[in-house]
Amino acid sequence: MPEIIKPRTLSGFRDFLPETMMLREWLIDTAKQVYRTFGFAPIDTPALEYFEILGGKGSEETDRQMYQFRDHGDRHVGMRFDLTVPLARYCAQHINELGTPFKRYHVATVWRGERAQAGRYREFMQCDFDTIGTTSINSDIETALVIHDLMRALGFDRFKIRVNNRKVLNGFLAKHGLTDSSVAVLRAIDKLDKIGKLLVADEIKQTTTASDAQVEQILTLVDNDESNRNTIEKLKPLVADNELGEQGVHELSQLIAATEALGIHEDKLAIDVSIARGLDYYTGTIFETTLLDLPSIGSVCSGGRYDNLAELFTKQQLPGIGASLGLDRLLAAMETLEMVQSIRSPAQVLVALFDQAYLHDYLRLAAKLRAAGIFTEVYPEAKKIGQQLKYADRKGYACAIVAGADEFAQRKIQIKHLVTGEQFQVPYETDAAEIVTKLRELMD
Amino acid sequence: MPEIIKPRTLSGFRDFLPETMMLREWLIDTAKQVYRTFGFAPIDTPALEYFEILGGKGSEETDRQMYQFRDHGDRHVGMRFDLTVPLARYCAQHINELGTPFKRYHVATVWRGERAQAGRYREFMQCDFDTIGTTSINSDIETALVIHDLMRALGFDRFKIRVNNRKVLNGFLAKHGLTDSSVAVLRAIDKLDKIGKLLVADEIKQTTTASDAQVEQILTLVDNDESNRNTIEKLKPLVADNELGEQGVHELSQLIAATEALGIHEDKLAIDVSIARGLDYYTGTIFETTLLDLPSIGSVCSGGRYDNLAELFTKQQLPGIGASLGLDRLLAAMETLEMVQSIRSPAQVLVALFDQAYLHDYLRLAAKLRAAGIFTEVYPEAKKIGQQLKYADRKGYACAIVAGADEFAQRKIQIKHLVTGEQFQVPYETDAAEIVTKLRELMD
Numbered sequence: 001m002p003e004i005i006k007p008r009t010l011s012g013f014r015d016f017l018p019e020t021m022m023l024r025e026w027l028i029d030t031a032k033q034v035y036r037t038f039g040f041a042p043i044d045t046p047a048l049e050y051f052e053i054l055g056g057k058g059s060e061e062t063d064r065q066m067y068q069f070r071d072h073g074d075r076h077v078g079m080r081f082d083l084t085v086p087l088a089r090y091c092a093q094h095i096n097e098l099g100t101p102f103k104r105y106h107v108a109t110v111w112r113g114e115r116a117q118a119g120r121y122r123e124f125m126q127c128d129f130d131t132i133g134t135t136s137i138n139s140d141i142e143t144a145l146v147i148h149d150l151m152r153a154l155g156f157d158r159f160k161i162r163v164n165n166r167k168v169l170n171g172f173l174a175k176h177g178l179t180d181s182s183v184a185v186l187r188a189i190d191k192l193d194k195i196g197k198l199l200v201a202d203e204i205k206q207t208t209t210a211s212d213a214q215v216e217q218i219l220t221l222v223d224n225d226e227s228n229r230n231t232i233e234k235l236k237p238l239v240a241d242n243e244l245g246e247q248g249v250h251e252l253s254q255l256i257a258a259t260e261a262l263g264i265h266e267d268k269l270a271i272d273v274s275i276a277r278g279l280d281y282y283t284g285t286i287f288e289t290t291l292l293d294l295p296s297i298g299s300v301c302s303g304g305r306y307d308n309l310a311e312l313f314t315k316q317q318l319p320g321i322g323a324s325l326g327l328d329r330l331l332a333a334m335e336t337l338e339m340v341q342s343i344r345s346p347a348q349v350l351v352a353l354f355d356q357a358y359l360h361d362y363l364r365l366a367a368k369l370r371a372a373g374i375f376t377e378v379y380p381e382a383k384k385i386g387q388q389l390k391y392a393d394r395k396g397y398a399c400a401i402v403a404g405a406d407e408f409a410q411r412k413i414q415i416k417h418l419v420t421g422e423q424f425q426v427p428y429e430t431d432a433a434e435i436v437t438k439l440r441e442l443m444d
Numbered sequence: 445m446p447e448i449i450k451p452r453t454l455s456g457f458r459d460f461l462p463e464t465m466m467l468r469e470w471l472i473d474t475a476k477q478v479y480r481t482f483g484f485a486p487i488d489t490p491a492l493e494y495f496e497i498l499g500g501k502g503s504e505e506t507d508r509q510m511y512q513f514r515d516h517g518d519r520h521v522g523m524r525f526d527l528t529v530p531l532a533r534y535c536a537q538h539i540n541e542l543g544t545p546f547k548r549y550h551v552a553t554v555w556r557g558e559r560a561q562a563g564r565y566r567e568f569m570q571c572d573f574d575t576i577g578t579t580s581i582n583s584d585i586e587t588a589l590v591i592h593d594l595m596r597a598l599g600f601d602r603f604k605i606r607v608n609n610r611k612v613l614n615g616f617l618a619k620h621g622l623t624d625s626s627v628a629v630l631r632a633i634d635k636l637d638k639i640g641k642l643l644v645a646d647e648i649k650q651t652t653t654a655s656d657a658q659v660e661q662i663l664t665l666v667d668n669d670e671s672n673r674n675t676i677e678k679l680k681p682l683v684a685d686n687e688l689g690e691q692g693v694h695e696l697s698q699l700i701a702a703t704e705a706l707g708i709h710e711d712k713l714a715i716d717v718s719i720a721r722g723l724d725y726y727t728g729t730i731f732e733t734t735l736l737d738l739p740s741i742g743s744v745c746s747g748g749r750y751d752n753l754a755e756l757f758t759k760q761q762l763p764g765i766g767a768s769l770g771l772d773r774l775l776a777a778m779e780t781l782e783m784v785q786s787i788r789s790p791a792q793v794l795v796a797l798f799d800q801a802y803l804h805d806y807l808r809l810a811a812k813l814r815a816a817g818i819f820t821e822v823y824p825e826a827k828k829i830g831q832q833l834k835y836a837d838r839k840g841y842a843c844a845i846v847a848g849a850d851e852f853a854q855r856k857i858q859i860k861h862l863v864t865g866e867q868f869q870v871p872y873e874t875d876a877a878e879i880v881t882k883l884r885e886l887m888d
Contacts (some may be wrong), residue, residue, distance in 0.1 A: 005500050007536040007757040009490055015534055017541070018485035018548065025476070025486055030471070037814045039821025039839065041462035041790035042469055046453055046493070046567055048511070056449050063830040065487040067492070070559040071515030077454065080781070090459055097461070099838060101824055103790075104462065109491060109553075113516040123490055131824065138803060145807070149814075209597065261804035262811055313451040317445060346485035346547075359582060361706035367706055370481045370593075377483025380575065380582040381543055394543060395483065 002090045012122030014112070015321050019344050023331060026343045027154065028107055028127065031325055034150045035129050043104045045086040046110075046212040051076040053089050056312040065112040076194075079111040083126045083324075084191040091132055092313030099320075100133025115132035117437045121328070130322025132309060137251050139321050140285040140305060141258040147289055148264055154330065155339050162272035165252050166284050166304075169273065171245020172221060173236055186276045189222055193274075222274040231271045234295055238248075251285060283307045287323055294333050313390060345396035347375035348443055352388045354404040361408055365401065368432040374439055393418050398443045401435070404426070417442050456558070456566030462787045467775060470569065470787045471598065472551055475769055478574050478594045479549040481843045482586060487548045489530040491555075495520040496532050500756040509556040523555040527570045527768075528753075535576055536757030544577025544762075565772070574766025576753060581695050583765050584729040584749060585702040591745050591767055592708055598774065599783050602736040603744075606716035609696050609729050610748075613717065615689020616665060616682055625652035630720045633666055637718075652832040655860050667720040672700045675715045695729060727751045731767055744770045789840035791819035792887055796832045809845065812876040816877055818883055836864050845879070847872070861886050871879055 009015055032042065048071070055063050055078060067079040080086050083106045095102065096100065107127045114120055129146060131139040136285025144161060151159045169189075184207040188200045197219055204215050211259045219237050232253045239245025248331050252271055259269050277286045286309035291300060310318050334340050349369060351362045362378050369376040378387045379398075385402060392400045403413040407428070415438055416422045427440045453459055460468065476486070492515070499507050507533060511523040524530050527550045539546065551571045551847045558564055570640050573590060577584040588605060595603045598886025613633075615627050628651040632644045636735040641663055648659050665682050669675045676697045683862075696715055703713050721730045730748035735741065747767025778784050793813060795806045806822050813820040821841075829846060836844045859868045859882055870882045 005496055005756050005832075007497070007533045007754075008494070009537075010492060010494060010519065011517075013490035013492060015490070016488040017536065017538065021486040021488055024488075036790045037819045039791040039794070039819070041839070042460075042465040044460040044465055046459070047455035048454060048457060048555070048567065050454060052449055053451070069511075069512075069513065071454075071511065073470075074454075075454065082876045089451045093453075094459065094461065099835070101835075103821075111492070134824050138797065138800075138822070141803075141807070142822065145811075173820065180792060192730065214763065229811055258804055258807060262807055273535075276665070290523040309449075312449050315448065316801065347483040350483070353582065358586075360702055363585070363706055367589075375481045375483070377547075378582070379577050380580040380586065390544075391543070394486070403501075412692055430491070 010122070012120070012125070014121060018346070020331075023325070023334065023340055023343050027327060027334075028125075029155050029332060031127055031150060032107065034104065034146060034153050037149070038146050040103045040105045040129050040131075040146075042134060043106050045080070045083075045090055045106070045175065047079055047109070049080060049086065049089070051158075053313075054078040054085055057085065062217075065114055067111050067113055071436070074117075075226050080108075081110050081112050081126045082106060083110065087128075087130065087132075088310040089313050091318055092310040092316070093265045094313075095133070095316065095318065099422045101139070103130070103131040105129040106133070113332060125327050126340060127327050128303075128322055129327040130320050131307060132320040135319045137254050139249065141255050142256060143285070143303065143321050143323055144259055144269060144287065145262065145264075147303075148259075148268065150301065150325065151289065153279060154334075156291065159268065160290055160292060161269040162275050162286065162288045162290065163252065163255060163269060164271065164273055165193065165248040166276075166282055167244045167284055169240040170240060171248055172218070173238065175242035176210070176214050176217075178208060178210055179212065181210060184208050185210075185218065188231055189218075189274055190276050193224065220298070222273050224270065226266075226273070227261075227262065228266045228269075228271050231273070232256065232377050248284070249254070250443055255285065267418025277302060277304055281306060285321065289315075291337075293337060295334055297329050298326075300329045300333065302326070345398075347377050347395070348390065349374055349376045349439060350383055350392035350394075350395075350397050350400045351376060351378045352400055352402045353379045353382045353386065354402055356382045356437070358408060361403070365403075365413075365432060365435070369436065369439070372432070372435065372436045374443075389416065389418065399439055415439065415442065454566070456564070456877075458565060464775075464787050467784050468569075468771070468780065470560045471771060471774060471778075474597050475550065475571055475594060476549065478590060478597050481593070482547070482590055483592075484547045484549045484575075486575050487534065487550055488552060489524070489527075489550070491523055491553065491626065492521050493530065493533070495522045498524060498529055501529065505841075509558055511555050511557055524552075525554055525556050527552060527554065529630070531574065531576075532574075532754040532762075533757050534551070535762055536754040536760070539577070539758075539760065539762065545583065546576040547574070548576070549573040549825070550713050556610045567825055569771050571769040572747075572766055572769050574764050576764040579763045581698050584695065586728070587747065587765050587767055588699060588703055588713060588731065589706065589708075591731060591747075592712065593734065594745065594769065598778075600735065603712065604734055604736060604743075605713040605715075606719050606732045606734065607699060607713060607729065608715065608717055608719045609692040609697070610726055611688050611692025611695070611712075611728055611810070612679060613662075613685060615686040615692055616662070618688060619683065619686035620654070620658050622654055622658065623653060625654065629654075629662065632637070633718055634720050636649070636666065659679050668714065668716050668718070672704075672713075675717070675810055676700065676746075678715070683778040692728070699729065721746060721748055724752055724845060726829075729765065735777055737781060740771075741773050741777055744773045744777065770824050785862075789842075791821050792842050793818055793883060794832065794836035794839075794844045795819045795820060795822045796829055796836075796844055796846045797823045797826045798829065798846055800826045802848070802852060809847075809857075809872070809876060809879070813880065813883070816876070816880045818880065818887075824847050833860065833862065843883055854860065859883065859886065 058378035071077045100296050188203040201215050235249045282304035288299040289301040305321040311322050364378040366378045399417045413426050413428045517520045632647040691797045719732050726748035728749035732743040733745040749765040753764050795810050809819040810822045846858045855872050857872045871878050
């Protein structure tokens, strides 16, 4: 007898128990469904790629975090750490076959050997959608609509999509000859929520050549009005005479006009010129989405527009826009906000195995319920009914069906509602129609 | 400008283009749905585990094929090569919390550094379901029902589930003092289809101590009758007086009685005493499923009963039964049998962007169609209509909607059926009801 190996997982990696996993599957399926309603189609790419592909961008942090090794053929390989680099490689390789605009979603696992800490995992899922090969503002608008529909489909009502356009601040800085200071300004603005206007102003003054008047204007720029239209009117003079800045404001106003026309109110989608989302990737529209009841968990859906997706892998310029759903954050939020009760059962009804002699009857009844769309499990052993009902309860089933020799002789069965404890006697005819009706009523 | 990195994937790994991926998603979703109708719930486990966990069983072939390396913390880790070892580790760790019977499905990627060859991949998906913690024959019966419902839900009508029970042959061999020859006998029987009875008999005679009469009986044992009941009657005397063998035949007869009672005919589920499914893992019921129109691709859904899932990780005995769906084989079969036409579109309708001035109208119309359950994409650029229709056609959409200034002024739009080329003029009222009706009619 060999020694027992201690069962354990690696630090930063997770087992998902059924309750959590059902919620994850529901969330992912809902997201996929929304993506498809807008014509996005799924793709997948390998978990393992050549290291030179994944490490192509050469960020030190990325390279350090990437799981990498030499494979059986002594190739230097890495495990994907995001879905963006694989998308870039994929588009460079297949775009002629795919055609543009290419609208894809990709739900897949990524790995990062980060220092393990609370809420940080070394293995997690990303859930991205992107539109590649068009610079049309209509795709920016559609991205906002997808995020909006997604949040609604997931059951959220109190959320805010914050939208900005990188061209606004970049145009403003260019207009004032401060383009070289843009990283420093962005870094300072990013702290607005945490440290407040005065300290942000101090930081900009210390780290850039901006004059006091310019710093004042920057603070005006990032100060949002309750009304999207007022914000746009305020931005116009600040970027006047700079083409890039004017374009940014125009794009924001087109996006706001369209979402307004579709009845999305500004309490759900608002311009926020203070959001930046990283320093160098996005070039136009950017999005963040916060839950009004849980702002502290950060953005649950973010993204934006970029000019050139795949420059590492092709000379073909591929502009695009997309966003990524924060699965782990949304799941945590749904748990905290208690939105998850009804999503945690694989099925709805347990047929108790009261007497093995009637196995075929139980199986036939279950098959009929399934054919009527009611997910039904038959307990596999003729254990005590109390134990079987406890099992049904633990799995979150709404009802249990109990029947033995007497019931089958009289063509009737017992339905027990597991939440209220009520019991009902229902006739069991060949088509099980009355049972289906009663179960539907009880599960409502 | 850095040099372009050649976009490519590793040998044995695949990119999935949208058409293929939609089919995969449909297949996986259908399988999950069927598993759930029987009360199976999803789980997930990490892709990376301690090497000592995955390599615990110590098969040389497995260890050689496993992707393994030292992680950032110098731990020896491996990428999972199947879902069975992780399930064993998971059950050993969590079974007290999960309770039994524990019914789970697991759809996840596994990796094997095999020599790359046609139809063999180094990365593929497994799609398993298992019932852990019960020895009840009812779970064997349920496994057969799940496989049957699965095949039907996937659209297959001409398939055969072959069922056997390892106890039958093992009991027979024990009865004749040939237990030590069981591996040799299984190896020979496994070649029955390829080399025929005579050569199988020769091989058994050469590799075991079986007498000519015993070899004759073995060949009778593995020779199946058209009728399941006849097969069972034939088996009874062959295993008579051996407890294990009699138990095996009894289990087969219980399984056949139940599936017959549910109306599953023997052309769909038949006893086949010649199937073995590996030499040492399964201990009772075993299953294989072949497509009658494509027998050469092998079994598309296989599994069986085992006595002790997790002996490497716990002293608790965990019997179970399960099966695994062969995703890649099924997908290949569906392509070959041309069963896939309608599954390859992310959406159904394209709203052409005829005139950017009417963007809000297009967006509103699309939102109304989506609200009515019709998946609808709006083209993002005001390109030539021909180009937009070509795009819709390539994505497999059924219809396109075209409307410009005239149409909106007269409150009517054009619906183009992309398959027949027919065009229809339909009134566009605020609720878009007539458009929805016409689209539904055309998409039927």
